[in-house]
Amino acid sequence: MTAVQSRPRRQGMRATLLVLPAIIPVAIVVIGGIGTTVVQSLGLMPLVGTPALSVDAFESTDNLLGSALLSLGIAVVSTTIAAVVGFFTAVLIISGNWGGRIVGALSAAAVTVPHLVGAASVGLLLSDSGVLARILGIPPESWPALVAGPTWFAVIAEYAWKESAFVALIIVGTLATRITSYDETAAVLGASRGARLRLVLFPLAAPSLLVASAIAFAYTLGSYEVAWLLGKTYPEPLSVMALRLFNSASLTARPEAAAVAVITLLLTAAIVGVAMLGLRRMRAWQ
Amino acid sequence: MTTHAQTTDVETSAITLTGITKSYSAASPAALREVNLDILPGTSTAIVGPSGSGKSTILRIIAGLEDANGGQVRLSGRDVTALLPEQRGISMVFQRPLLFPHLTVLDNVAFADRAAGLSRGQARERAREHLELVQMGAFASRSPHSLSGGQQQRIAVARALAAQPSVLLLDEPFSALDPGLKDEMHAMIASIREAVNPTILFVTHDRDEASAMAERVVVLENGQLLQHDTVDNVFHRPASLAVARLLGGKNAFAGEVRNGVHHSAIGAVAISSTVESGPATLVFRQEAVSASARVPDNRTDASPPVTRDSDATACQSRGPRELYGVVTSAIQRGPRRELLVRVGDAEIRTEAAPGNLLAAGDSVTVSLPCEALWTVLS
Incomplete structure (x- = not known):
């Protein structure tokens, strides 16, 4: 092999070595954690008893399908609202006027609030004896069951609020430096505001909107604290179920907790995989 | 003007x-x-x-x-x-x-x-x-x-x-x-x-x-x-000296117009009788004037000649005004050879004809065509 041919290979190896310190911890945590969970869910790492390969943990978990559908429902609705609100919030921020600047500051502030604090705030705001009911003068018995009610309103509202701010900032971050030029170009080609939104702004924002939505979806599906604080006790979302089983006094419940986590993982991976496939098909991403 | x-x-x-x-x-x-x-x-x-x-x-x-x-x-x-x-x-x-x-x-x-x-x-x-x-x-x-x-x-x-x-x-x-x-x-x-x-x-x-x-x-x-x-x-025909400069004109000589003749450091140059008498700057583009090594026998110094003719058609009837000078620098820019020629106390920027490899120290004749000459208010 000539020196010229071997140079790219050497550069490639050097690049690999340079990123290894970042890759190794991530690989240990993600692959190791997932591997342990999968092994536990298949009965190969019981806390007590003899390891034996089985899918009992998946079959014996009560209402796994119902919880999965509930989790998907909460994640889909809250992510959809977050995507729509986040996109238009980003449009407002990008417009650069004083209103946009205020909304941008509020969005940045919302992102820094932990979900646990957000959930507590939403609970205080929307419960039957909460701030909103008091401000509106509606007695608790007449106030709809927004918190821990059948619609999971408070849970969805909290996720939608927090994630819409996240989606907006992701879109603003990717478009802020170039959208003005494209918007001006479209305007001098005769495109109205509506046409620019439809034909330029939305298609250009679509890749970052999709990525941000996929991240928000994965987070919503996997996090438990908001649903745990603001949701009903039954049926329970997958994440709440996994936590309950993991903390259960029964040591045999540990494989069931792992099975719920694996189901959550598979759902998340499927949705994120579809999102990535969609991303690759977008011309604006290429 | x-x-x-x-x-x-x-x-x-x-x-x-x-x-x-x-x-x-x-x-x-x-x-x-x-x-x-x-x-x-x-x-x-x-x-x-x-x-x-x-x-x-x-x-x-x-x-x-x-x-x-x-x-x-x-x-x-x-x-x-x-x-x-x-x-x-x-x-x-x-x-x-x-x-x-x-x-x-x-x-x-x-x-x-x-x-x-x-x-x-x-x-x-x-x-x-x-x-x-x-x-x-x-x-x-x-x-x-x-x-x-x-x-x-x-x-x-x-x-x-x-x-x-x-x-x-x-x-x-x-x-x-x-x-x-x-x-x-x-x-x-x-x-x-x-x-x-x-x-x-x-x-x-x-x-x-x-x-x-x-x-x-x-x-x-x-x-x-x-x-x-x-x-x-x-x-x-720039409207002002600023326009001439902005468009790359490098020759500008402050002086005075009297009876259609501009008088400046490069001497008296007949222009046009339509130009009002008074202070004016003579401008011409470096590309529009040419320099050659041809020097008349009776003029080997770099002093400007004197033009007494103030007739309106003098410039057109006499052909290009010729000035005699010495190249003080020559810079090749792509196919063009830019020359700085000292004429009397002034310096004229011009270009050598293709193939004419004039160098610093050479005595030259600078030809100013009538149509290249223009005056702007000083």
Whole structure:
């Protein structure tokens, strides 16, 4: 092999070595954690008893399908609202006027609030004896069951609020430096505001909107604290179920907790995989 | 000195700017000061000037991308000052092609029709015609990022033309291209003008590009319009010394005109009897005068000759005025050889004829053709 041919290979190896310190911890945590969970869910790492390969943990978990559908429902609705609100919030921020600047500051502030604090705030705001009911003068018995009610309103509202701010900032971050030029170009080609939104702004924002939505979806599906604080006790979302089983006094419940986590993982991976496939098909991403 | 004002009917002008002023902030100097301008339909006009002179600001105000602090913009007689860019019926091509990355080449060109509400099929059909106009028909299905800079700029021009604008504004569209590609673009613009004859107003800092693409040139400095005239006039009949300098003129000799003869450090040079007597600066372009090694036997020094003839036709009847001097420096710039020739106490910049390898120390004759001489008020 000539020196010229071997140079790219050497550069490639050097690049690999340079990123290894970042890759190794991530690989240990993600692959190791997932591997342990999968092994536990298949009965190969019981806390007590003899390891034996089985899918009992998946079959014996009560209402796994119902919880999965509930989790998907909460994640889909809250992510959809977050995507729509986040996109238009980003449009407002990008417009650069004083209103946009205020909304941008509020969005940045919302992102820094932990979900646990957000959930507590939403609970205080929307419960039957909460701030909103008091401000509106509606007695608790007449106030709809927004918190821990059948619609999971408070849970969805909290996720939608927090994630819409996240989606907006992701879109603003990717478009802020170039959208003005494209918007001006479209305007001098005769495109109205509506046409620019439809034909330029939305298609250009679509890749970052999709990525941000996929991240928000994965987070919503996997996090438990908001649903745990603001949701009903039954049926329970997958994440709440996994936590309950993991903390259960029964040591045999540990494989069931792992099975719920694996189901959550598979759902998340499927949705994120579809999102990535969609991303690759977008011309604006290429 | 002659007057260079252009008188046109406001109603027939493609673009009319009246008293346009623009300041970006109270602290900064005005970007434009009382600019008045008429552009005739079907013409191509270049705006030239140094960086920060307000060239692009004029285009952006015409396009509606910037609001003027004062004045009026009329397009084909219609007051558009308060209209949004999309309501003005103009198109603009920027320095960067800014092709929409999410659209194919064809859909980029079809954009204006799609935005106007045409179906995708109709818009694409019309777009193909404009792609052919810029010889890019074979690239219709390509993505913008797969094209070279020159190809992208062709598509940007086609996209702008597809909007069927009353005025096409070009903001230094070819400045990032190499010289060969620039020539191709100039040829493309010429063929577009033959085919659809749009009114073109473009900004450039390239004097050669201005003369290659335009019939008329607007010269701006510090937000003030210094001259709006034909290409030949702004180069050879500048309205002021500033215009001469901005357009690359390097020879300027302050002096006085008496009876059609300009007297300065290079001696007495007959010009025209129509020029009023008084203080004036003689200007001529370095490309318009030539230097040769031919030196008459009776003149080997560098002192200027004296011209006593003040007849109005003296310049034309006598042929080129010849001055004698010594080359003090010679610099090769591509195919051209620039010379600095000392004539008396003055120095004249000129160019050697091709193949004439004059060097520092050589005695030369500098010929000043009548048509190259011009005076501006001192």
